[in-house]
Every structure is written in structure tokens, then in C-alpha cells.
Amino acid sequence: MKTFHCDRCNQLVFFENERCERCEARLGYVPQTGEMHAFEDAGDGRWRSLNAEAQGAFFRQCHNYAAENVCNGMIPADCADTLCRACQFTRTIPDLARPENRLYWYRLETAKRRLLYTLGALGLPLVTRAEDPGHGLQFEFLEETGDGPRIMTGHDHGLITMNIAEADDAHRERTRISLHEPYRTLLGHFRHEVGHYYFDRLIAGTRWLDPFRRRFGDERADYAEALAAHYADGSPPDWAERHVSAYASAHPWEDWAETWAHYLHIVDTLDTATACGLALLPESPDEPLLVDQTPVDEASFEGLMARWFPLTYVLNSLNRSLGMPDGYPFALASPVIDKLRFVHRVISASASRS
Numbered sequence: 001m002k003t004f005h006c007d008r009c010n011q012l013v014f015f016e017n018e019r020c021e022r023c024e025a026r027l028g029y030v031p032q033t034g035e036m037h038a039f040e041d042a043g044d045g046r047w048r049s050l051n052a053e054a055q056g057a058f059f060r061q062c063h064n065y066a067a068e069n070v071c072n073g074m075i076p077a078d079c080a081d082t083l084c085r086a087c088q089f090t091r092t093i094p095d096l097a098r099p100e101n102r103l104y105w106y107r108l109e110t111a112k113r114r115l116l117y118t119l120g121a122l123g124l125p126l127v128t129r130a131e132d133p134g135h136g137l138q139f140e141f142l143e144e145t146g147d148g149p150r151i152m153t154g155h156d157h158g159l160i161t162m163n164i165a166e167a168d169d170a171h172r173e174r175t176r177i178s179l180h181e182p183y184r185t186l187l188g189h190f191r192h193e194v195g196h197y198y199f200d201r202l203i204a205g206t207r208w209l210d211p212f213r214r215r216f217g218d219e220r221a222d223y224a225e226a227l228a229a230h231y232a233d234g235s236p237p238d239w240a241e242r243h244v245s246a247y248a249s250a251h252p253w254e255d256w257a258e259t260w261a262h263y264l265h266i267v268d269t270l271d272t273a274t275a276c277g278l279a280l281l282p283e284s285p286d287e288p289l290l291v292d293q294t295p296v297d298e299a300s301f302e303g304l305m306a307r308w309f310p311l312t313y314v315l316n317s318l319n320r321s322l323g324m325p326d327g328y329p330f331a332l333a334s335p336v337i338d339k340l341r342f343v344h345r346v347i348s349a350s351a352s353r354s
Contacts, residue, residue, distance in 0.1 A: 001117065001268055002275045007038035007050040015117070016110055018065075018072045025050070028061065028074035029113070031085045031120075037074065046077050062087055070106040071113075086113045088128050092140040094164050101143065104167035107186060108141050115190040118268050121297065123351030125201060129158065137197055153189055155196035162189065180246070182329035188261055195260030196253065202346050203256070215339050216259075217252035226251040242335045259336070263343040266308055271296040273311055280310055288313050297351075301344040305337065 004013050011022040013036055018027055025038040026047060037054060039047035045066075046058045058077035062084035065071040073084025081088070089112065094101035119126050129136035140161045144151040151163040165171045166189055176184035199219075203212050213219070230250035239249040248258035280290035288310030294303060312328040319327045332340070 001114070001272045002034075003272075004036035006036075007052070015114065016072065018069075028059065028065065028072050029084075030054070030059065030074050032076070034117075034120075039074070047074070064109070068102075068105075070102070070109045073113075086116050088130070089116065089137060089139055090141065091129070091138045091159075092142060094141050094143050098143075100168075101164065104164040105141060107167040108139075108162060108164065111186040111190050112139060114187055114268075115194060115264075118264055119194070121271070122267070122347055123297075124198065124347065125350065135201065137194070153193065155193045157200065158197055160190075160193045160197065162193075182326075188265070191261035191264045192257045195257035198260065199253065199256050202350055208346055211342065212256070213252070215335075215342055216255045219252040219256075221251060223251055223253060240331065241333050244330065244332065244336045244339070255339070259339045260343055262330075263340050263347075266304060266340070267296050269315075270299075270304060270307055270311065273307075278311075280314060290314075301341045304344070305340075 001015060004015060004017075005011065006013050006020040006023060006025055006027065008025040009020060009023040011020050013020060013027060015029065015036065017036070019025070020027055020038060026041070027036055027038055028047070029035075030037050030049070030051070033051070033053060035051060035053075037049045037051040037059075039049055039059065042048045042058060045060055047061065049057050049059060059074040060066075060077050060079075062071050062073040062075060063082045064087045065073055065084070071084060071087055073086055075081055075084055087109070090109070094105050096102055096105070116126065125135075127136045129138040136158055138159050140159065141164050142151045142161055143164050151161065151165075153163045153166060154161055166175075166186055172184055172186070175181075203209055227250055230247070235243075235246040235249045239246050243249045243255060243258070244262050245258045248255040274293055274296060277293070278290070279293070280288055282289065290307055290310040292299075292303060292307050296304065299307075312330075315328055316326040319325065
């Protein structure tokens with residue numbers, strides 16, 4: 001994620017901001033430029049962009065921004081759409097009659113926008129179901145009410161279902177502890193599930209399938225049976241020697257999705273660090289050094305990994321100084337790094353065809 005500034009006062013702003021904290025300018029994300037813009041109210045529901053590249057162009061707020069306050073997307077004023085590009089990927093929202101569901105919806109949309117930003121930055125194919133009914137991506141945010149079917153977070157041929165309980169911090173932490181997971185986040189769920197989608201788009205039926213099977217295993221193994229065995233018996237004791245997480249050992253599809261999500265963690269965090277100009281220049285030669293500022297989309301896989309380990313050491317050290325758990329509670333074995341390298345190659349090849 002790059003850094004953003006207010007066009008009116010140059011204050012640093014975040015991707016999620018709706019208003020500048022310094023000058024109170026209205027802010028909004030414009031996907032056509034990949035930038036946060038500052039706006040001034042032009043009346044009649046239109047907003048004039050203060051971004052120099054926009055040359056005074058007019059925009060409208062996404063309906064979910066203006067009416068629901070769960071989005072900060074902007075739409076060109078002459079566009080017929082009522083939803084911004086990101087919101088068009090959501091097919092079903094939670095029941096807003098329950099007050100807490102609006103907060104959960106906001107958190108889901110916020111995580112989803114970060115996901116879509118990264119996918120776009122990586123040059124991956126990204127279309128909605130409306131644009132491509134056969135291969136498009138769509139999200140459903142559903143609630144388990146107790147008198148209906150269980151809602152399982154998962155993927156089904158481009159339709160990603162998210163149980164909105166995952167947007168409840170307390171519920172998610174209880175689940176993380178009960179499953180003995182070192183890490184569980186809402187953004188991580190999105191990254192994992194979209195990994196299943198891109199397996200279908202980029203791996204299945206392509207030249208990548210055989211090299212996939214050599215690294216991850218044969219995905220034709222019975223999926224339901226493999227998951228049942230995983231939950232009944234747990235992961236093999238040596239899972240960390242070959243997998244990025246215990247859950248990744250359940251089935252090759254889950255190994256791919258967990259590795260894919262981890263790759264997105266890496267490139268997004270490194271991109272943010274690079275955009276901030278972060279460098280590590282310790283006085284001691286025994287401390288990790290980080291000076292490479294190559295843009296992430298131009299870096300080799302080896303270059304990414306060389307930067308990742310120093311960055312995570314400092315990230316964990318800073319978290320411990322704040323009395324918080326490690327931000328990066330992982331150790332990557334050589335087979336896992338090879339799987340990450342494979343993901344990098346697949347994404348790079350896909351981007352080169354775009």
C-alpha cells in the first residue's frame with residue numbers, strides 16, 4: 001500500500017480516511033488514479049477533486065459512502081453507476097436491522113477494499129460476476145442467526161462467503177485460540193479465500209498444474225475427507241517443515257490458499273515499508289540491514305525475501321516493546337519459501353499477460 005496525502009494541505013492520510021484530520025477536507029478514493037483525493041462540495045451531490053492530475057474533475061460519492069458510511073469510494077460524476085468499483089464486488093450485505101451489523105459490514109468492506117487494491121496493484125485479473133458471470137468474483141457477507149443453516153466462510157467458483165462474525169474482534173480471537181492459530185485477521189480471511197479463486201483462474205487446467213502438484217500435492221485428493229481427517233486428528237507434528245501454517249497441511253488446495261495469502265501479506269507490507277522510505281541502518285554489523293528501496297512490483301523474489309526477514313525482525317521487536325504479540329508469528333522453512341516463489345512466478349506471469 002502506498003502512502004497518501006491530502007491534496008489541500010498535504011497532510012498524510014490513510015487509505016480508509018473520509019476526512020482530513022488537519023484541514024477537514026472531504027477525502028475519497030478514486031480507483032482510476034489509484035489515489036486518495038481531497039474534494040470540495042460543488043453542490044447537487046457533486047464533488048470537485050482538488051487533486052492536480054484530476055484537473056478539477058467532478059465526482060459523486062458511492063451510495064455506500066453517502067448513505068451508509070461504510071465506504072469512501074468516489075465515482076466520476078458522468079458515470080451511471082451508483083456503487084464504486086469496490087462495492088460492486090459485494091452481492092449480499094448483512095441485515096442492518098441489527099445495529100452491530102453495520103460496524104461488521106464496515107469492517108468487512110474496509111478489509112475487502114485493501115484486498116482489491118493489492119490484487120489490482122499486482123495486475124491480477126479482477127472482474128465482477130456482472131461483468132463475467134462465468135469467471136467473475138463476488139462476495140456475500142452473511143450472518144448465522146441460530147435458526148437457519150450454518151454460515152461457513154469459504155469459496156465456491158468465484159463466490160466468496162464471509163461469516164460476519166469474523167468481523168467481531170472478540171469472536172475472532174476466541175476462534176483463534178480454540179484452533180491454536182498464531183494469527184487470524186479479517187484481511188487474512190479475504191486473502192486466503194481469494195487464493196482459492198485464483199487457483200481456479202490461474203492454475204487449474206494450465207501449464208502450472210504439474211509444477212503445482214510437485215510442490216503442494218495432488219489436489220484431486222478427496223477434499224471433504226481430508227478436512228474431516230484434519231479436524232479429527234490434527235496436523236502432522238512436522239507440518240512446519242513443509243507448510244506455512246498447520247491448516248495448510250489439510251489439503252493441497254488449503255496449502256495453496258494459505259501460501260497465497262502469506263505472499264499477499266509479504267508484498268503489501270513491503271510495499272508500505274518502501275512507500276514510507278523505511279530503512280534499517282544499525283550501528284552494529286550483527287543487526288539486520290535494510291536499504292533496498294526497489295519498488296515491490298519490480299523486485300525479484302529473492303530481493304523480496306532478503307528484505308522481508310529484517311523487516312519482520314524489527315516489526316516483532318517493536319510490537320514487543322509495545323507489550324503486544326508478534327506482528328509476524330511465523331518461521332518459513334525452505335519448502336515454504338519455494339512455494340512462495342511459485343506463487344510469485346504465477347502472479348508475475350499473469351501480470352505480464354495483462
